Amino acid sequence: MTRVTTSLVPTVRPRRAKSGLRRLGQVLTPVWLPLLLIAVWWFATANSTSPFFPPLGDILVDTWNQWVVFGAWTNAVVSVRNLLIGYVFGTLIGIIGGSLLWRLRYLRVAMNPIIYFLYVLPAPALLPAMIAIFGIGDMRQIALIALGSIWPTLLNTLDGMRGVDTVKFDTAKALRLGGWRTYFRLVLPGAGPQIAAGLRASLTVGIVLMVVSEMVAANSGIGFFILQAQAEFAIKKMWTGILVLALIGTVLNYLFVFVERRALRWYYRSRALGSS
Amino acid sequence: MRRNPHAWLNWALPLITVVAVLAFWQAITVGGIVSPAQFPTMSDTMGALAGEVASGRVWPAIGATLIGWLIGMVITIVLGLIIGTALAFNGFAQRSAAPVIEIFKAIPAIAILPLVILVAGSTLPMKVFLVCFAAFWPFLIQVIYGVRSMDPIVLDTARALGIRGARRFLAISIPSSSPYLVTGMRIASAQALILCIVAEIVGGAAGIGRNILLAQNSGVVAYPTMYAYIIVAGILGVALTGAFFLLEKRVMHWHESQRNIRASNVVGAA
Numbered sequence: 001m002t003r004v005t006t007s008l009v010p011t012v013r014p015r016r017a018k019s020g021l022r023r024l025g026q027v028l029t030p031v032w033l034p035l036l037l038i039a040v041w042w043f044a045t046a047n048s049t050s051p052f053f054p055p056l057g058d059i060l061v062d063t064w065n066q067w068v069v070f071g072a073w074t075n076a077v078v079s080v081r082n083l084l085i086g087y088v089f090g091t092l093i094g095i096i097g098g099s100l101l102w103r104l105r106y107l108r109v110a111m112n113p114i115i116y117f118l119y120v121l122p123a124p125a126l127l128p129a130m131i132a133i134f135g136i137g138d139m140r141q142i143a144l145i146a147l148g149s150i151w152p153t154l155l156n157t158l159d160g161m162r163g164v165d166t167v168k169f170d171t172a173k174a175l176r177l178g179g180w181r182t183y184f185r186l187v188l189p190g191a192g193p194q195i196a197a198g199l200r201a202s203l204t205v206g207i208v209l210m211v212v213s214e215m216v217a218a219n220s221g222i223g224f225f226i227l228q229a230q231a232e233f234a235i236k237k238m239w240t241g242i243l244v245l246a247l248i249g250t251v252l253n254y255l256f257v258f259v260e261r262r263a264l265r266w267y268y269r270s271r272a273l274g275s276s
Numbered sequence: 277m278r279r280n281p282h283a284w285l286n287w288a289l290p291l292i293t294v295v296a297v298l299a300f301w302q303a304i305t306v307g308g309i310v311s312p313a314q315f316p317t318m319s320d321t322m323g324a325l326a327g328e329v330a331s332g333r334v335w336p337a338i339g340a341t342l343i344g345w346l347i348g349m350v351i352t353i354v355l356g357l358i359i360g361t362a363l364a365f366n367g368f369a370q371r372s373a374a375p376v377i378e379i380f381k382a383i384p385a386i387a388i389l390p391l392v393i394l395v396a397g398s399t400l401p402m403k404v405f406l407v408c409f410a411a412f413w414p415f416l417i418q419v420i421y422g423v424r425s426m427d428p429i430v431l432d433t434a435r436a437l438g439i440r441g442a443r444r445f446l447a448i449s450i451p452s453s454s455p456y457l458v459t460g461m462r463i464a465s466a467q468a469l470i471l472c473i474v475a476e477i478v479g480g481a482a483g484i485g486r487n488i489l490l491a492q493n494s495g496v497v498a499y500p501t502m503y504a505y506i507i508v509a510g511i512l513g514v515a516l517t518g519a520f521f522l523l524e525k526r527v528m529h530w531h532e533s534q535r536n537i538r539a540s541n542v543v544g545a546a
């Protein structure tokens with residue numbers, strides 16, 4: 001499972017081009033296609049009379065009105081707050097649980113079927129059960145997000161720790177590193193790249209669960225906003241919600257990649273050296 | 277081969293745990309620690325599951341979920357292989373497409389769910405479209421990485437032998453990158469199953485998800501049925517993911533990570 005790649009964004013900064021034209025090309029290459037797609041969207045819907053696809057310009061104006069002027073942004077705040085609380089809880093449990101299972105071989109063998117079942121169980125299927133247990137409210141959202149984001153992190157932590165080379169443990173033993181120091185200096189960093197992959201998978205699951213639980217039973221949040229607009233057949237309003245949700249998802253992912261690059265800089269650097 | 281005195285633990289421990297968890301579930305629900313309004317007893321749930329299987333109600337639900345998953349996966353894999361390979365062989369195209377792929381991967385597929393429901397209704401095409409939207413981007417990234425990681429010597433050999441076009445794609449690219457592809461398929465499959473369930477719960481398309489929500493809506497009496505369908509969803513996940521794990525093991529058995537994991541899986545080996 002070391003072949004799970006998290007991102008296409010280049011990890012190594014490209015060498016600075018010497019001529020100005022080359023540099024311009026490097027800047028334009030990643031930008032032209034997104035701009036072209038937006039332009040196509042803009043002009044294709046400019047005179048659109050289809051109820052489902054209103055003009056992009058109208059959607060943007062309406063987004064400003066709905067989310068800033070009319071104060072719908074509170075929905076986004078509620079959603080993101082629930083997501084972050086649940087995500088932090090879930091991933092902490094995941095990392096600690098994964099470490100425990102790595103350390104305790106018998107526990108790992110014993111818990112294997114249960115954890116595997118909970119990991120592959122599509123998390124949204126638990127939503128109705130969570131409604132029955134917690135009722136409707138922020139508590140349920142947070143619990144569901146936490147429950148869903150445990151498993152990808154836990155399993156990736158476990159796999160990453162098991163993938164650490166045994167020779168390194170012998171080295172740690174020879175250096176007389178204690179148990180905890182071996183864990184923090186060797187095992188945790190060694191599993192770092194894979195833990196990061198798990199954390200990212202957890203984030204994806206968390207976002208899905210956030211929106212689904214708001215769509216099914218909630219009275220605030222961005223999923224609620226989108227489905228409410230859809231039920232009122234307020235298509236333009238619904239599009240603004242989709243746009244904001246897409247923006248939140250994209251920003252959270254880029255934020256994640258940014259932090260990951262910072263935290264794992266040593267890893268990417270060593271990999272770049274090895275491949276050159 | 278040395279006989280391992282603790283080998284029996286490898287199958288006994290998981291079995292004991294499963295039985296213990298089921299017994300614990302039964303104990304706390306019968307003992308009244310958790311009220312039946314929140315959590316049905318294990319025996320009731322298993323009874324409901326048996327009832328659903330015996331009456332045959334469970335099969336159409338599984339079938340509806342699986343067909344959405346299957347069509348979505350086939351479209352995802354075919355499109356992903358073709359587009360991914362094309363992008364991987366052209367640096368400019370890949371650099372141009374990377375930000376678009378990243379952005380679309382970051383957009384949660386359920387964001388567009390209400391729109392798709394409006395356009396397509398609570399139907400199979402709605403489900404398939406959502407499944408593809410969720411599964412396509414992660415798979416595409418794996419394909420690009422897989423093809424790009426190919427040994428350049430293999431490529432040069434293929435060129436020297438005059439293998440190109442569709443034959444290069446089928447005989448060289450796909451086998452060389454297969455470990456990445458299978459991992460990508462496993463990831464895509466998990467995403468696809470999640471989106472199937474979501475499309476059924478929120479979008480009301482026929483399937484396991486809708487049955488879970490229907491049971492929840494009909495009140496406490498139907499809670500065992502609800503948990504029965506949740507278990508069915510889990511079993512489906514086990515079957516699908518397990519199949520891809522097996523495939524992965526078969527095509528990746530030479531890889532270092534698999535060796536380490538196999539070695540540390542044996543109880544009492546160290």
